[in-house]
Amino acid sequence: MTLTVVGSIAFDAVRTPFGERERMLGGSAVHFSLAASFFCDVRIVGPVGEDFGEEEYAVLHARAINTDDIERVLGGRTFFWRGHYDYDLNTAHTEATELNVFASFEPKLSPASREAEFLFLANIQPDLQRQVREQCTGARFSAMDSMNLWIDTARDSLVRTIGAVNAVLLNDAELRVLTGEPNLLRAARAVLAMGPSAVVAKRGEYGAMLFTADHVFSLPAYPLETVLDPTGAGDSFAGAFLGYLGGHAGGVDDVEALKRAVAYGTAMASFNVEEFGTERVRRLSGEEIAARVAELERMTRFSDLPAALRG
Amino acid sequence: MTLTVVGSIAFDAVRTPFGERERMLGGSAVHFSLAASFFCDVRIVGPVGEDFGEEEYAVLHARAINTDDIERVLGGRTFFWRGHYDYDLNTAHTEATELNVFASFEPKLSPASREAEFLFLANIQPDLQRQVREQCTGARFSAMDSMNLWIDTARDSLVRTIGAVNAVLLNDAELRVLTGEPNLLRAARAVLAMGPSAVVAKRGEYGAMLFTADHVFSLPAYPLETVLDPTGAGDSFAGAFLGYLGGHAGGVDDVEALKRAVAYGTAMASFNVEEFGTERVRRLSGEEIAARVAELERMTRFSDLPAALRG
Numbered sequence: 323m324t325l326t327v328v329g330s331i332a333f334d335a336v337r338t339p340f341g342e343r344e345r346m347l348g349g350s351a352v353h354f355s356l357a358a359s360f361f362c363d364v365r366i367v368g369p370v371g372e373d374f375g376e377e378e379y380a381v382l383h384a385r386a387i388n389t390d391d392i393e394r395v396l397g398g399r400t401f402f403w404r405g406h407y408d409y410d411l412n413t414a415h416t417e418a419t420e421l422n423v424f425a426s427f428e429p430k431l432s433p434a435s436r437e438a439e440f441l442f443l444a445n446i447q448p449d450l451q452r453q454v455r456e457q458c459t460g461a462r463f464s465a466m467d468s469m470n471l472w473i474d475t476a477r478d479s480l481v482r483t484i485g486a487v488n489a490v491l492l493n494d495a496e497l498r499v500l501t502g503e504p505n506l507l508r509a510a511r512a513v514l515a516m517g518p519s520a521v522v523a524k525r526g527e528y529g530a531m532l533f534t535a536d537h538v539f540s541l542p543a544y545p546l547e548t549v550l551d552p553t554g555a556g557d558s559f560a561g562a563f564l565g566y567l568g569g570h571a572g573g574v575d576d577v578e579a580l581k582r583a584v585a586y587g588t589a590m591a592s593f594n595v596e597e598f599g600t601e602r603v604r605r606l607s608g609e610e611i612a613a614r615v616a617e618l619e620r621m622t623r624f625s626d627l628p629a630a631l632r633g
Numbered sequence: 634m635t636l637t638v639v640g641s642i643a644f645d646a647v648r649t650p651f652g653e654r655e656r657m658l659g660g661s662a663v664h665f666s667l668a669a670s671f672f673c674d675v676r677i678v679g680p681v682g683e684d685f686g687e688e689e690y691a692v693l694h695a696r697a698i699n700t701d702d703i704e705r706v707l708g709g710r711t712f713f714w715r716g717h718y719d720y721d722l723n724t725a726h727t728e729a730t731e732l733n734v735f736a737s738f739e740p741k742l743s744p745a746s747r748e749a750e751f752l753f754l755a756n757i758q759p760d761l762q763r764q765v766r767e768q769c770t771g772a773r774f775s776a777m778d779s780m781n782l783w784i785d786t787a788r789d790s791l792v793r794t795i796g797a798v799n800a801v802l803l804n805d806a807e808l809r810v811l812t813g814e815p816n817l818l819r820a821a822r823a824v825l826a827m828g829p830s831a832v833v834a835k836r837g838e839y840g841a842m843l844f845t846a847d848h849v850f851s852l853p854a855y856p857l858e859t860v861l862d863p864t865g866a867g868d869s870f871a872g873a874f875l876g877y878l879g880g881h882a883g884g885v886d887d888v889e890a891l892k893r894a895v896a897y898g899t900a901m902a903s904f905n906v907e908e909f910g911t912e913r914v915r916r917l918s919g920e921e922i923a924a925r926v927a928e929l930e931r932m933t934r935f936s937d938l939p940a941a942l943r944g
Contacts, residue, residue, distance in 0.1 A: 360942050385944065409815050504720050507858045528839040529853060540932055542840060542851035547818045569940055581935040608942025619937050621851055624892040626930050629880055631671050631919025633696065 323568040324363040326435045326461075327354045327561075328454045329444025330424060331368040331392065334599060335404040338411065340550045346599035347378050349401060350444035350467065353554035356603045357561025357590045358442075359385035360611060361569030365435045367391040367454075369423040371398035381604055391435050398423035411552045411595075412526040429454050436460060440568040442560060443487065445469045448480040455486045465489035465564055467556065473500050485517035491560050494523045494531075506531070507538070520580055522563065522587075524556050532584050539581045544592035544618050551598040555591040558603060562590035562611075589614040634879040635674040637746045637772075638665045638872075639765045640755025641712050641735060642679040642703065645910060648717040651861045657910035658689050660712060661755035661778065664865035667914045668872025668901045669753075670696035671922060672880030676746045678702040678765075680734040682709035692915055702746050709734035722863045722906075723837040740765050747771060751879040753871060754798065756780045759791040766797045776800035776875055778867065784811050796828035802871050805834045805842075817842070818849070831891055833874065833898075835867050843895050850892045855903035855929050862909040866902040869914060873901035873922075900925040 332349030336342060355366045365388040370378075374394065382389050404418040429450060437460035443451040445467045455464055464487040472480050473496060480500070484490055490513055494506055501512040510521045510533035521533040527549075529542040566586040570579060589611055596602045643660030647653060666677045676699040681689075685705065693700050715729040740761060748771035754762040756778045766775055775798040783791050784807060791811070795801055801824055805817055812823040821832045821844035832844040838860075840853040877894040900922055907913045 360944060361940055505858055505860070507856050525839070528836070529851075531853075531856065538856055538932055539935070540840075540853035540856060541935070542842075542853050545818050545842065545849055545851060547816055549816070566940055570938065578936065578938075582938055585935050585937065586940065608944055611942055612939060615937055619935065621849055622933055624850070624852070624896050624930065625889060626896065626926055627881065627889075627893055628923060629672055629877055629897065631922055633671060633919055 323440055324365060324434075324438040325358050325440040325442065325564055325568045326365045326367060326431070326438035326458065327351050327358065327442040327444060328367040328429050328431070328451075329354065329442075329446055330401050331366070331370050331374070332401040332403055333373070334553060335402070336551055336553050336598065337406040338551050339407070339409055341598065343598045347381055348403065348554060348599050350557045352382070352600065353557035353594065353603070354442060354444055354561035354564075355382060355387045356385055356600055357558040357594070358565030358568070359387050360606070360608055361562070361565030361586075362440070364388065364565070365391060365438060367429055367431055367435055369393045369395055369398070369427045371395055371400040371423045374400045381600065384604065388434075391430070391432050393430065395423040407552060411549055414553070429457075431457050439463070440564055442466070442564050443483070444557065444560070448472050448476050448483040452479070452483045452486055455483065463488050463567060465491060465560070467491050467560060468496065470496060470499060481516055484513065487518055489520040489522065490518050491522040491524060491556070491563065493556070494525045497521070497523055507533075519575070522584065524559060526552070526555070530559065530584050530588055532580055534577055534580065537577050539584060541584055541588055541618070542622060544588055544614060545621070546592055546596060549595045552595045553599060555594045558594035559587035559591040563587035585615050585618055586611070589618055634751055635676060635745075635749040636669050636751040636753065636875055636879045637676045637678060637742070637749035637769065638662050638669065638753040638755060639678040639740050639742075639762075640665065640753075640757055642677070642681050642685070643712040643714055644684070645864060646713070646715040647862055647864050647909065649722065649862050650718070650720055652909065654909045658692055659714065659865060659910055661865075661868045663693070664868035664905065664911065664914070665753060665755055665872035666693060666698045667696055667911055668869040668905070669876030669879070670698050671917070671919055672873070672876030672897075673751070675699065675876070676702060676749060678740055678742055678746055680704045680706055680709070680738045682706055682711040682734045685711045692911065695915065699745075702741070702743050704741065706734040718863060722860055725864070740768075742768050750774070751875055753777070753875050754794070755868065755871070759783050759787050759794040763790070763794045763797055766794065774799050774878060776802060776871070778802050778871060779807065781807060781810060792827055795824065798829055800831040800833065801829050802833040802835060802867070802874065804867065805836045808832070808834055818844075830886070833895065835870060837863070837866070841870065841895050841899055843891055845888055845891065848888050850895060852895055852899055852929070853933060855899055855925060856932070857903055857907065860906045863906045864910060866905045869905035870898035870902040874898035896926050896929055897922070900929055
């Protein structure tokens with residue numbers, strides 16, 4: 323199967339209590355692509371500037387990601403984000419955002435990207451997301467991310483986009499703000515009522531939850547002793563989640579497959595945060611992913627030996 | 634098996650966004666006892682004042698809890714706590730604490746309480762906890778809770794008490810403050826190094842984790858649509874955790890039993906928060922507990938169908 327992702331390609335400057343990087347490859351579509359590349363064929367769509375060079379392309383090509391639809395804007399500069407995290411690694415503090423070529427981005431998809439069976443709309447303006455969704459007539463399963471900016475400034479458009487995809491992946495706080503419902507279960511039900519058949523709540527160090535019409539699934543994060551940089555964790559999660567669905571043989575309406583996809587997303591996000599930016603995922607192996615998913619399964623399983631309950 | 638718990642017996646005045654109660658039965662030993670009573674024989678030890686009457690005793694006796702070691706202080710008043718929660722139900726805001734008879738509490742245990750095989754030292758001053766531990770020569774498994782107050786004001790004593798029990802149950806934030814280690818896995822390892830063979834991190838709406846020398850187990854909370862009042866959730870968790878260990882046939886060194894105990898604790902805490910104070914747990918049935926643990930197992934289980942991973 324082929325999976326198309328449309329989103330940002332960026333350079334990030336990141337500082338955490340454990341180190342810093344002045345310029346590293348990042349962006350939602352990059353983190354997503356690298357993660358998804360372990361499971362299926364991936365096509366990345368997004369704009370870059372002239373500062374995006376052979377070194378950056380090489381990172382994607384090393385994972386066999388198709389970069390034909392990366393649009394290189396002559397005279398332009400690549401999207402740039404600068405931010406830091408304090409000891410509460412759940413919260414990113416943005417210091418600078420330079421949209422650069424991303425400001426005028428109008429997604430142009432080649433026929434091959436439009437015909438992909440799987441589609442991920444990373445966090446971009448919801449009108450653009452919907453334009454892409456409409457172009458991708460071959461997609462039998464589409465999913466999306468978003469952010470508070472669009473919930474605050476383009477909510478109606480965002481709700482329409484949500485109605486056009488199969489699955490929505492958002493942070494738990496974003497689900498609450500989007501729906502005005504502090505209870506996560508009710509918030510997820512409200513988003514399901516907008517149209518998608520699955521909602522995934524990403525909860526950072528606390529794990530993730532999956533909601534469908536008939537099922538609730540909850541998985542804690544993989545516990546780590548060392549977390550250096552959470553940047554890209556959500557996109558890595560999404561990449562493995564969609565990638566798993568795109569790579570496995572069964573149907574996407576199978577809730578067991580969705581649960582396993584959450585497990586692969588959880589494992590991938592845990593690798594992502596162990597080092598800065600894409601550093602860990604780019605040298606990851608399939609064996610390591612499989613081993614971590616198996617360990618996650620062991621760490622969360624209990625057998626219910628019924629107690630002799632009184633009363 | 635018999636389980637002795639030493640801790641506070643209180644009246645609570647609680648306000649949440651969903652309602653309020655001006656005077657309800659509470660206290661760590663009360664919430665613990667009610668939860669544990671579904672699994673084994675329970676003896677509650679703690680002081681009350683003359684305002685603690687037949688109505689309150691009746692709640693405990695209805696669950697067959699032995700109250701012989703409740704010390705009723707003539708002319709005294711029962712411990713009183715007033716607090717509220719905002720929409721972030723994870724954080725209790727204390728408005729008033731009246732220690733009353735609790736200020737001069739010196740635990741006096743009857744022979745029957747001292748000979749119990751299981752012992753829980755609820756959150757009281759750590760010197761008192763250790764005095765109780767030393768009195769209870771019959772205890773083959775002991776566990777304890779604590780709070781930030783004692784971490785800040787009596788840390789050395791607290792560490793000695795931790796060294797004298799088999800299991801420590803604390804909030805994740807308390808584990809971090811106690812050890813000065815922001816990473817939960819490292820914090821738990823640091824507490825294990827103080828002597829106990831098991832550490833449980835209670836994470837409120839995010840669930841709980843169990844740490845032993847060789848195992849890490851992580852369980853999310855049972856997802857609820859309605860949470861009215863979190864008061865007593867941690868003590869209800871502890872009551873079902875210890876109660877399960879006290880009621881089941883296997884050994885307490887069996888990590889599978891500890892995992893199941895976490896599951897029963899998680900289920901019990903979820904019932905506790907559905908209504909105010911003890912209101913839900915006091916009319917709970919064993920069937921409801923068993924059904925929720927089974928549902929929790931279904932909600933958290935995934936079968937790992939290996940993906941055809943690339944690279």
